Amino acid sequence: MKLGELSKFYYTAAETRKALGIDQDTLQYWARKGRITKVFLPGRSQAVYSRKEIDELADQIEAVILAEQPKTIVFRKATVNDLDQEAQLAHLVFGEKAEMRDQRRAFLEKNPDTDYHLYDQGTLVAYINVVPMEHQTIESFMQGELGNIWNIDLNAIQQFEPEKPTECLIIDMVTTPTVPPAKRSFYGSRLLIGLANLLADLGSRGINITKVYSASRTHTGIQILQNAGFEVIHDSGNGRFSFMLDTETSDERILRKYRENLQVWKDGKVVQIADNLMSEGIKAKQSTKARSRSGRIKNQPHLLCESGGTWYRSACRARSEQS
DSSP, X not given: OOOGGGGGTEEOHHHHHHHXXXXXXXXXXXXHTTSSOEEOOTTOOSOEEEHHXXXXXXXXXXXXXXXXXXXXXXXXXXXXGGHHHHHHHHHHHHOGGGOOHHHHHHHHHHOTTSEEXXXXXXXXXXXXXXXXXXXXHHHHXXXXXXXXXXGSOGGGXXXXXXXXXXXXXXXXXXXXXXXXXXXXXXXXXXXXXXHHHHHHHHHHTTBOEEEEEEEEOSHHHHHHHHHTTOEEEEEOSSSOEEEEEETTTOOOGXXXXXXXXXXXXXXXXXXXXXXXXXXHHHHHHHHHHHHHHTTTTTTOTHHHIXXXXXXXXXXXXXXXXXX
């Protein structure tokens, strides 16, 4: 059941289960016990659920998970000193050719904000590379035309700059295969939480990410990307799938904090511009009055408006709208 414009306010049952990470039986049980509220919209026989209520509950669940997880779990930005462990884990998952030690170092030196590690008791158990990159290079990679992505021209790597529309490529999203499946799934979930927090941080810095791309041929990698809400955009036919997450159209929960933070940053930018305009307008108006008193622009009232009045009133209106 599609909700159309109502999707801004409500989740379907399937969307609610996905947001909370529960099955149908649990959803029905929680609804019966009043833990979540069923809403029946006019003309619809199937219940929907308040997006605000479900998102808040999902945040609470996530907070409990983080609080209960071992204190030895650490997600942080990687440095060049961490790359040996990353290369070893890449070797373990993809084979010796995936180590690419020199190339990984070159990527990180080109943009230090692209590599993030998950550690358990000091051992690297998962990592993710999120690299801002020019579109043509990403497109070639998605189509399987590049061979090894680590061998690209470093000029294709971009920096995270406020306001600039940016596309990112997740090169690797890896979890260690040396632990039981349940533990590996936990590491994958924790990696996604780290990705969500990373995106939220970029949003708070005004980084305008338009799309995030990735590709995988491993079962675990595909599962992680699908759980994050990525959509398949290309099937190479050899087990390799290309994925995309459109931050401007997707309503996936992993993007919620990013969009909220980006909007706060944009609102703050507008207020800052308005404040600057007001300041300049006041200065111009004061200067105009001083010149008027000195007789320099006597009998030329239009200069008062051009020098300060219009700027000042425009700034006041802009500032008022943001207050």
